[in-house]
Amino acid sequence: MSNDALAAVLARTSAVLLDFDGPICSVFSAFSPAAVAEELRARLKLVDAPATNEPFDILAYVARSEPSAAARAEAELAQLETHAVSRATPTPGATAVLHRFSESGRPVVVVSNNSALSVRTYLDQHDLARHVVGVSARTEPDPNLLKPHPHLLLQAAELLNRSVRDCVMVGDSSTDIQAAQAAGARVIAYANKPGKRERFERLRPDTIIDDMSELVGVGTPL
Known part of the structure; x- marks a missing residue:
């Protein structure tokens, strides 16, 4: 597109809801999802839990x-995620995007299925918290409240304080696309891996980008 x-x-919207894992950083780049799942299973002493890398x-x-x-379980996962983000790889272009939106007066809220603790920890570590107005992320143990809800x-x-x-x-x-469509928000799908663009096209987002830097300087001023 x-x-x-x-x-x-961007011209039809005035605020950004920005996912965390992917658009801002690769949360599990140094501590894989499989390793996190195994550690969580061990901490909770789960014998009968299904084998999973998620x-x-x-x-x-x-x-x-x-x-x-x-x-x-939620608290233990939050701790593991917070450990993971201490070594997470930043997404190329993400910092420039947050700076640009902040400078142009377009407020950003980070919206994530990851724990609010891990999101805030990463933003603080990378001096990005000043570029977002809030975090809407996991604080409760109910997975039914997570995206695609x-x-x-x-x-x-x-x-x-505005309409979604x-x-x-x-x-x-x-799940980001589905959650946005269910809420009534517009959606920009970020196809950061091979095959995603084709998969996303079937879900009909408003547009698709392949690089976060595409958001810099394109219709960002209000």
Whole structure:
């Protein structure tokens, strides 16, 4: 899709809901999801948990099968994510995007299925917190409130004190697109890996980018 399509999306919106893992950094670049899932399983002493390389699957399993342990599972995962972000690889262009949106008066809320603690830790470590107005991320042990559910996006819009229809979601997953569409926000899909563009096209986002730097200087002033 062209820069014209991207500019048109930004022209029709006044605030950005920005996913964390992918658009801002690669959360598990140094501490893989499989390693996090295994450590979480060990910490919770889960014997019957299904074999999985996805930490969120462990969280969902505990919430479903052992609800009384869900809060502890969420807290343990938050600790592991916070450790992971201490060595996470920044996404090329992400810092410039946050600077540009901040300078142009377009407020940004980070919207993530990762823990709010890990998001804030990364933003503080990289001196980026001053470029966002808030974080709408995981604070509860209920995985049903995570994307593709629109809860976190609607919460972000409340933080911005504006309609979610005035916001655009920038995310690199199908769940980001689905959550934005369910909430009524516009959506810019970030196809950061081979095959994603084709997969995203089937979900009909408003536009697709291949590099975060495409957001710099394209229709960003309000």
